[in-house]
Amino acid sequence: xxxxxxxxxxxxxxxxxxxxxxxxxxxxxxxxxxxxxxxxxxxxxxxxxxxxxxxxxxxxxxxxxxxxxxxxxxxxxxxxxxxxxxxxxxxxxxxxxxxx
Amino acid sequence: xxxxxxxxxxxxxxxxxxxxxxxxxxxxxxxxxxxxxxxxxxxxxxxxxxxxxxxxxxxxxxxxxxxxxxxxxxxxxxxxxxxxxxxxxxxxxxxxxxxxxxxxxxxxxxxxxxxxxxxxxxxxxxxxxxxxxxxxxxxxxxxxxxxxxxxxxxxxxxxxxxxxxxxxxxxxxxxxxxxxxxxxxxxxxxxxxxxxxxxxxxxxxxxxxxxxxxxxxxxxxxxxxxxxxxxxxxxxxxxxxxxxxxxxxxxxxxxxxxxxxxxxxxxxxxxxxxxxxxxxxxxxxxxxxxxxxxxxxxxxxxxxxxxxxxxxxxxxxxxxxxxxxxxxxxxxxxxxxxxxxxxxxxxxxxxxxxxxxxxxxxxxxxxxxxxxxxxxxxxxxxxxxxxxxxxxxxxxxxxxxxxxxxxxxxxxxxxxxxxxxxxxxxxxxxxxxxxxxxxxxxxxxxxxxxxxxxxxxxxxxxxxxxxxxxxxxxxxxxx
Numbered sequence: 225x226x227x228x229x230x231x232x233x234x235x236x237x238x239x240x241x242x243x244x245x246x247x248x249x250x251x252x253x254x255x256x257x258x259x260x261x262x263x264x265x266x267x268x269x270x271x272x273x274x275x276x277x278x279x280x281x282x283x284x285x286x287x288x289x290x291x292x293x294x295x296x297x298x299x300x301x302x303x304x305x306x307x308x309x310x311x312x313x314x315x316x317x318x319x320x321x322x323x324x
Numbered sequence: 325x326x327x328x329x330x331x332x333x334x335x336x337x338x339x340x341x342x343x344x345x346x347x348x349x350x351x352x353x354x355x356x357x358x359x360x361x362x363x364x365x366x367x368x369x370x371x372x373x374x375x376x377x378x379x380x381x382x383x384x385x386x387x388x389x390x391x392x393x394x395x396x397x398x399x400x401x402x403x404x405x406x407x408x409x410x411x412x413x414x415x416x417x418x419x420x421x422x423x424x425x426x427x428x429x430x431x432x433x434x435x436x437x438x439x440x441x442x443x444x445x446x447x448x449x450x451x452x453x454x455x456x457x458x459x460x461x462x463x464x465x466x467x468x469x470x471x472x473x474x475x476x477x478x479x480x481x482x483x484x485x486x487x488x489x490x491x492x493x494x495x496x497x498x499x500x501x502x503x504x505x506x507x508x509x510x511x512x513x514x515x516x517x518x519x520x521x522x523x524x525x526x527x528x529x530x531x532x533x534x535x536x537x538x539x540x541x542x543x544x545x546x547x548x549x550x551x552x553x554x555x556x557x558x559x560x561x562x563x564x565x566x567x568x569x570x571x572x573x574x575x576x577x578x579x580x581x582x583x584x585x586x587x588x589x590x591x592x593x594x595x596x597x598x599x600x601x602x603x604x605x606x607x608x609x610x611x612x613x614x615x616x617x618x619x620x621x622x623x624x625x626x627x628x629x630x631x632x633x634x635x636x637x638x639x640x641x642x643x644x645x646x647x648x649x650x651x652x653x654x655x656x657x658x659x660x661x662x663x664x665x666x667x668x669x670x671x672x673x674x675x676x677x678x679x680x681x682x683x684x685x686x687x688x689x690x691x692x693x694x695x696x697x698x699x700x701x702x703x704x705x706x707x708x709x710x711x712x713x714x715x716x717x718x719x720x721x722x723x724x725x726x727x728x729x730x731x732x733x734x735x736x737x738x739x740x741x742x743x744x745x746x747x748x749x750x751x752x753x754x755x756x757x758x759x760x761x762x763x764x765x766x767x768x769x770x771x772x773x774x775x776x777x778x779x780x781x782x783x784x785x786x787x788x789x790x791x792x793x794x795x796x797x798x799x800x801x802x803x
Contacts, residue, residue, distance in 0.1 A: 231687065238640060238690040239647070239667070240683060241675030250687055253745060257688060260746060261701065263629045267708050274706035275713055277533055277563070278762025279520045279786065284562035300426040306654035315649055316656065316666045 226254045327352035328489035332398050332546040335492060339386060339397050346386070346397030350379035350441050353399040357443065357490050365465050366485035368404050369412050370444040375399065378441045385439070394549050396439030401491035403482050404445040405452055406537070407526040408432050415528050416448040416460040416478075419646050419653040419677030429526020430561065431495060431537055431554045438553055443491055446481030450679045452502055452530045453639070454478050455751035458742050459681045466738070467509060469776055473735040476506030476751075482540045483510040493541040493550055497527060499534045500631055501731075501755025504767035507540055508730035508779025511769045513796075514540045515547040516755075518787050519762030520565040522551075523558030531638040532563070534631075534759045544768060544797040551789060571787035575794040576724060579613035584723035588624035589754055594732040598778050601771035602729045605780045605799060609727070612802065619723060621715040624757060626708050631756040632749055633692055633705035640689030643682065648673025684745065713761040720785045725795050729754055730767040730779030754781060764789045768796050770803075 228251050235242045235250075242250065291297070298311070307314040327349050330338065338344055354372055361367050382397035407413050407425035409432075414420045428436065435442070449459035457465040457480025465480040467473040468488040475484040479496030483506035486494050496503040498516040507514025515538045522537040529535060539550035558564045575581065585606060590599055610616050648654035648669045655661045655672040664672070678686070692701035719726060732753060741748045758765045763783055770780035780799065784792035 226691065230691075234687055234690045234694065237694065238686050239644075239670040239674060240678070240686055241671035242683070246683075250684065253684065254688060254691070256746065257632070258691075261629050261633060264626060264633075264704055264708055267623070267626055267711065269704060269707035269711070272707045272710050274703055275710040276706060277519070278709075278713060278760065279518065279565055281520065281563055281565060284559075286559070297426070301651075304423065304426065304651035306648065306651075306656045313649055314656075316664050316669050318666050 226251060226258060326489075328356045330492065331542050332394065332492055332549050335398050336394050339382070339392065342386070346379040346382040346441065347376070349397060350375050350399055353443055353491065360488055360490055363466065363471065364468055364484050364488055364490070365463055366446055366481040366488065366490055367401065367444045368414060368416070368447050368462055368481070371408070371411055371442055374411070375441050375443050378439065382439045382441070393438040395435060395553055397441055399441045399443045399492050400435060401443050401446045401482055401485040401494040402432065403448055403479050403494070403496045405448060405497055405528045406432060406495055407528075408442055408445065411445060413445065413528070414462070415452075416450040416462065417677065417679065417682070418461040419674075421461075421653065423652055427526065430523035430558045432526065434554050446479070446485055446494060448480055448482075449478035450682050451528065451643070452478040452497055452499055453681045453685055455501065455505055455748055456736070456741065457481070457506070458738065459679060461679050464738060467735050469511065470735065472737055473776070474509065474738055476509035476731075476735060478502040479506050479540060483507055483512050483514065486510070486512045486540050486542060493539060493546055496538055496540050498536045498538055498759065499531050500635065500752040500759050503538045503540060504730050504755050504765060504779065504781060505751060507767040509735040509777065511772075511777030512540050512542065513544055513547045513766065513768050514538065515551055515766045515789070516758065516764065517551060517555065517789055518567075518764045520563050521555050521567065521764070521787065521789070523556070523561040523564045525558055525560040529642045531635045532642065533638060534635065536759065544766070544793055544800050547766060548790070548793045567787035571785070573788055573790040575791045578798065581609070581614040581725065581795070582723045583609055583614050583616045584619035584719050584726045585616060586621045586624065586719070586726060586728055587618050588621050589728040594729065595734065595773070597773040598729050598731070598733060601773070601778045602727070602780055605770040606727055608799060608802060612798065617723065619719045619726070621719060621757070623708065623711045623715050627712055627757040627760060628749055628753055630705045630708045630712065631752065631760060632688070633701050634709065634760075636685040636689030637692045637702045638689070639685045640693060643678070643686050646674065646677065648677070653677035681745070709760050712757055716761045716763055725791065726783040728781045728783065730781040731755070734773050734776035734778055758783060762786065764792050766792050766796050768800060770799070
């Protein structure tokens with residue numbers, strides 16, 4: 225089970241704005257979904273290793289090379305950003321009054 | 325001759341014999357889209373200019389007497405989760421409503437290199453989270469067989485476009501059934517390859533360890549053509565792999581073929597007519613000489629719980645990139661929200677940009693990964709995943725191929741399941757286990773219930789797509 229307080233905490237961790245009404249709805253829906261997850265308690269996995277990838281894969285290395293097209297590519301990416309300045313992404317101040 | 329009814333191989337032959345030009349073919353599809361898309365809503369973006377210019381190039385090649393590849397001049401629809409350079413790529417989400425893809429996905433590069441004609445981008449459940457197409461931020465796609473029903477999802481537009489002759493074939497993605505389930509609902513052929521067989525570079529990630537790129541086509545032959553064109557290890561996707569060398573890709577002679585039928589796939593809740601049609605298909609193989617035996621995949625009943633822990637967990641990480649700062653919907657410059665700080669931008673951009681199902685899964689996933697719960701949910705699910713994978717490995721020691729239903733029911737009504745997330749999640753009960761195990765599977769039509777198509781699922785061992793195609797084709801040819 226999950227409480228509204230927990231939903232609120234999780235939403236903040238996820239950086240997801242939720243209205244009071246949505247939080248109440250989430251609380252109900254999540255509780256029934258989490259209850260469904262309880263089913264896995266029936267399975268004994270004490271001797272089982274986890275599978276993070278279904279197909280065996282290896283680390284892939286490459287040379288650290290300079291990308292000649294970098295400028296052209298970064299211009300294309302910056303074009304997609306809501307606000308930029310001097311070739312950088314612009315963000316709002318981290319502190320409320322903006323003086324720090 | 326209606327050009328939009330042709331398969332890839334038929335259209336290719338027509339082009340070679342100069343029965344029609346690539347431009348004729350392209351225009352036939354664009355006309356069809358103009359007439360039908362309002363009703364079906366399979367396409368979010370129609371890329372008429374790009375398609376016409378690509379078709380023209382192929383015609384020039386043909387005129388010069390150059391040899392053309394199989395997919396040259398053949399019109400394709402692309403799920404709006406795969407990037408096509410300079411076209412909008414929305415993922416069915418308001419948060420990417422105006423996003424223009426800055427580069428081509430590897431699979432798109434491969435199709436373009438063959439001279440494919442890209443008709444446009446298809447509708448889908450937002451970020452592929454859904455099994456009905458109803459979760460698109462831009463409105464639902466309708467099932468061409470019955471406009472009051474869903475086409476399935478999340479590759480809703482891709483399946484509907486192929487079923488309604490608005491594309492010769494389509495690219496889709498499958499994380500829990502998103503190629504095979506809509507193929508079953510729309511009467512198309514849908515292939516989900518082995519995990520890693522096709523590059524995911526340029527695919528917007530939902531759940532990295534389960535996302536697969538594949539194809540939706542009219543025939544098994546076409547599915548093989550597309551798969552062979554897009555597969556292969558890609559230096560830009562470090563999870564892509566070369567097929568293992570000991571894969572038994574050749575199908576044995578039909579009277580030596582051993583087919584397994586998982587008893588856990590014929591359970592309570594399955595539509596009795598679906599069960600009848602699938603069993604009838606199995607009978608057909610038996611009549612042709614194949615040996616059929618019942619097998620057990622005992623952990624099937626835990627697949628959905630496992631899947632719906634792993635998926636939201638990876639989603640909560642993957643969706644973090646949509647932050648209102650780098651790209652996509654943002655409240656940064658909104659006049660509605662004054663004096664915002666950085667946290668406000670995150671909270672509000674994501675609240676206003678993401679739809680309900682995406683928000684729900686972000687919350688579930690964040691919870692499952694949060695301190696104190698990781699072992700109980702995510703790690704536990706990944707261990708159960710091992711058991712699900714082992715079930716299949718054990719089965720494939722005894723049989724060459726597994727046959728099963730693709731979905732427990734035919735297409736349901738629009739609105740029927742949308743308010744109950746758990747019921748919707750259960751749509752994936754026969755398809756999600758393959759994603760968890762990483763195995764290849766194809767859905768092919770095996771009959772209809774009251775004009776609604778039903779899919780037969782053919783499941784193969786790792787990297788045995790060719791065998792899957794051969795087994796599927798036998799049924800298609802002897803229907």
